[in-house]
Amino acid sequence: MKKKIAVLPGDGIGPEVIKSALQVLDGVATRFGHEFETAEKVFGGAAIDQKGTPLPDDTLEVCKGSDAVLLGAVGGPKWDKGNVRPEQGLLALRKALNVYANLRPVQVFPGLEHLSPLKSCRVKGADFVFVRELTGGIYFSEPKKRDRKSAVDTLSYTREEISRIVEKAYELAAGRRGKVTSVDKANVLETSKLWREIVEETAKKYPNVQTEHMLVDFAAMRMISDPGSFDVIVTENMFGDILSDEASVLTGSLGMMPSASLSERGPGLYEPIHGSAPDIAGSGKANPIGMILSVAMMLRHSFQLEKEAAAVELAVFETLQAGYRTQDIYDGTGNLVSTKEMVDQIHFRMLEDSTSATLLEVYV
Numbered sequence: 001m002k003k004k005i006a007v008l009p010g011d012g013i014g015p016e017v018i019k020s021a022l023q024v025l026d027g028v029a030t031r032f033g034h035e036f037e038t039a040e041k042v043f044g045g046a047a048i049d050q051k052g053t054p055l056p057d058d059t060l061e062v063c064k065g066s067d068a069v070l071l072g073a074v075g076g077p078k079w080d081k082g083n084v085r086p087e088q089g090l091l092a093l094r095k096a097l098n099v100y101a102n103l104r105p106v107q108v109f110p111g112l113e114h115l116s117p118l119k120s121c122r123v124k125g126a127d128f129v130f131v132r133e134l135t136g137g138i139y140f141s142e143p144k145k146r147d148r149k150s151a152v153d154t155l156s157y158t159r160e161e162i163s164r165i166v167e168k169a170y171e172l173a174a175g176r177r178g179k180v181t182s183v184d185k186a187n188v189l190e191t192s193k194l195w196r197e198i199v200e201e202t203a204k205k206y207p208n209v210q211t212e213h214m215l216v217d218f219a220a221m222r223m224i225s226d227p228g229s230f231d232v233i234v235t236e237n238m239f240g241d242i243l244s245d246e247a248s249v250l251t252g253s254l255g256m257m258p259s260a261s262l263s264e265r266g267p268g269l270y271e272p273i274h275g276s277a278p279d280i281a282g283s284g285k286a287n288p289i290g291m292i293l294s295v296a297m298m299l300r301h302s303f304q305l306e307k308e309a310a311a312v313e314l315a316v317f318e319t320l321q322a323g324y325r326t327q328d329i330y331d332g333t334g335n336l337v338s339t340k341e342m343v344d345q346i347h348f349r350m351l352e353d354s355t356s357a358t359l360l361e362v363y364v
């Protein structure tokens with residue numbers, strides 16, 4: 001089976017984590033005998049520099065013609081003041097691929113519980129997933145304009161946009177612990193009132209799934225006071241963006257969290273939730289795990305390679321168990337390693353036929 005993957009390194013630590021992803025993918029190919037055909041394309045700030053636009057036509061064409069897209073990160077101070085920003089390319093790509101369902105799992109690996117400022121016992125039970133609406137809401141609604149005296153952003157959602165993402169959340173919850181927390185601001189926003197109405201309608205179709213509505217301000221608090229109470233969180237675009245960075249603290253670092261952005265058909269887009277981290281770019285300090293776990297999500301969601309996805313996750317688990325830590329998750333004990341050393345360790349375990357049943361049971 002030959003799968004085509006578009007590879008968009010982007011900016012800052014983007015190319016560093018993408019390199020890590022490709023090394024691990026190579027390990028998957030070797031161990032399981034698969035063939036992955038990768039095509040690297042310029043994207044984001046790097047594309048503005050080379051071609052004057054963050055999403056050049058040929059980059060988009062290659063993405064559309066692929067089975068999946070792997071993306072590092074875009075942006076950085078170099079382009080902050082320009083007329084065109086790298087982030088516009090990212091939004092345009094998500095829209096063009098119609099990847100409206102953004103899954104962001106929050107999983108705390110054993111041994112990292114104490115890194116968050118919360119009590120370890122609270123963090124230990126945390127295992128939930130965001131289902132973030134990704135192609136609508138305030139990021140995309142019109143009018144969006146600015147003049148010297150004022151600026152306007154608009155927040156609108158259609159019934160169809162809300163229904164399809166809510167449906168995804170219920171499907172996911174039905175296969176997990178059976179709970180959906182819908183996060184909104186229905187005490188103020190019209191879009192949230194419509195959102196709540198649609199959640200209520202959808203809930204009727206899933207009698208075995210428990211439904212909870214939560215206002216976004218309370219959800220932000222609850223996520224750190226009782227993270228174990230969540231299973232699937234469904235929410236609109238901007239709330240999901242903000243809450244998922246907050247949730248990454250539970251995992252030990254923003255660098256730990258992967259994501260999958262999915263549509264009904266066409267390629268999925270896989271990227272870590274972090275940005276281009278200009279403060280550490282080029283220093284070998286980037287944590288590659290969020291990116292590598294995004295590769296696992298690609299194997300699972302786009303290629304239905306469950307065994308291979310679990311093997312990548314197990315290699316990450318084992319490497320952390322063995323005490324390897326990049327700077328962001330280092331607490332003074334264990335082995336402090338660079339991005340490259342971390343990936344070498346994961347790659348090495350990936351190649352080993354170490355499907356120890358007990359370890360798999362502990363982690364999966």
Ligand SMILES: NC(=O)c1ccc[n+]([C@@H]2O[C@H](COP(=O)([O-])OP(=O)(O)OC[C@H]3O[C@@H](n4cnc5c(N)ncnc54)[C@H](O)[C@@H]3O)[C@@H](O)[C@H]2O)c1
Nearest residue numbers: 073074075076254255273274275276277279280286287328
């Ligand atoms: N998907 C994306 O491409 C994406 C996502 C978020 C932000 N951005 C862009 O990235 C640029 C920088 O944004 P920011 O600084 O607010 O957020 P950021 O996520 O880039 O960095 C926030 C902090 O987390 C750290 N960090 C992030 N990823 C890490 C990793 N893998 N390993 C270790 N530490 C890591 C950084 O060093 C920094 O201290 C902006 O231009 C922003 O728009 C892009």
Ligand SMILES: CC(C)[C@H](C(=O)O)[C@@H](O)C(=O)O
Nearest residue numbers: 075087090091241273274275
């Ligand atoms: C860079 C930015 C447009 C993007 C978003 O807000 O969606 C990022 O923060 C993310 O979380 O993927």
Ligand SMILES: [Mg+2]
Nearest residue numbers: 241242245273
């Ligand atoms: Mg974000």
